[in-house]
Amino acid sequence: MASNRPVFSAVSSSARQLLMLLRCISFAKKAHVRISAEGIRFSTEEGSVVEAFIFLEKALFSSYAYHPPPPPSSQDNPPDPPTFEINLTSLLETLNIFSLSDPNATKRPGDYDNFASHRLNRHAGINAFSNHALGMTGVCTFNYDGEGSPLSIHMSESGVTTTCDLTTYEADSAEEIPFARDSLAIKTIMRSTYLLDAVTELSSLTPAHLTLVASPTSRPGADMSLSAAGALGSATVDFTADTSSETPILETFYCPNKVSASFKFGLFKHAQRAMAVATKVSLRLDEDGVLSLQFLVEVGASSGGGGGEGGEGCAFVDFRMVPLVEGEGELDGADAGGEGTDSD
Incomplete structure (x- = not known):
């Protein structure tokens, strides 16, 4: 140099x-x-x-x-x-x-x-x-x-x-999971603790996979739900964008058509740390079923030289998850015998 x-x-x-x-x-x-x-x-x-x-x-x-x-x-x-x-x-x-x-x-x-x-x-x-x-x-x-x-x-x-x-190593040239921001099937924002509570509750069933279902707000029932099934039974957690409440679960919600996608449950366990420390989460699903979870974490910005001016700042933690193909969830559930994927 x-x-x-x-x-x-x-x-x-x-x-x-x-x-x-x-x-x-x-x-x-x-x-x-x-x-x-x-x-x-x-x-x-x-x-x-x-x-x-x-x-x-x-x-x-x-x-x-x-x-x-x-x-x-x-x-x-x-x-x-x-x-x-x-x-x-x-x-x-x-x-x-x-x-x-x-x-x-x-x-x-x-x-x-x-x-x-x-x-x-x-x-x-x-x-x-x-x-x-x-x-x-x-x-x-x-x-x-x-x-x-x-x-x-x-x-x-x-x-x-x-x-x-x-020690630093030469970086692999692996490509990022593609996510179509301009072709969304679902977009919603909620408090991160609501998502954490849902995943924690469903994890008690030791499920192999988790299914996300959402419908337009013009239809009756929950706007979005997370469901899972395991050896101990099945459960569904519903989320609504009902504005009659002072604190609606889904602060914003966009879903033009009914949509469903399933994921390995272990992928959500990977994100539990982010769910625990974040204030809010933006959940988006593109038309190919790829899920994006963007967590807003409030942090104290440093004062001086780095360009910050002190006080509160924020950082974003992003997760992208690839959905299961049709029939893959059933096979995983049978092979797992009701055991969820470990996070390590």
Whole structure:
């Protein structure tokens, strides 16, 4: 490189905030990372049937600097933003070093079925990203020198410091799951806790798959429902956009024609962490049956150098899920013997 300065460097005043966000997509061991002038993007996927990604914009950092590598010559186009893969499990363990006092810190990524403490904190007015919940945390510095270099993380809290160099790997050229934003069969927004409660209730049946059904509001009955069946029976959770209530379950709802799609239940379990920490969720289904869940997570934006102006900010965690083909759900249910897919 022509300069000694790193391609990317950033400082966060709250390592636990980053930890909580990245845990939302921690169903896979490796994460694809893309760095740009606007922020850093992490994504995970499993079997080309589910993918999740989160974009940490530079305003979430107290300082953020991106210096793209120069082209080989003045006639060449600027190089693409750096992309690489890292071991996400190792990154989470690094960010968790100063979180040993957090009761959730010792839980394995899959052990997230009990949300009682989350609900108590929510009703008590404690946001998962508030200073009270985070305990005003350690400073975390990221550095990346360029292709082949490790992602270096330096953390400091109360005079204790630690540095970790995470090996970076060449990123696979896997394509994202296509989602037709301009051809939607369903679009709705609701509080994320409503979706979490529904998935948690249905999970007690140990189902193999979950079915989403929606109908236009002009028809009687529920506007949207989630149903599942397992060895212990079957259940359906209904959602309505009835505006006669001061707090309708579905805040917005669009569904021109009746539609139904089924998914492996384990895919929804992958998203339970995001459901637990998010404020709202935008649920969209395109005409091919691909499901998009976009979670709005309220966070404290850093003040200073990163472009933020302090106060409350937000981050979005996105999931895309591929539906089961006709008959696949029945076969999965028979093979599973009523057991749902594990999240790990």
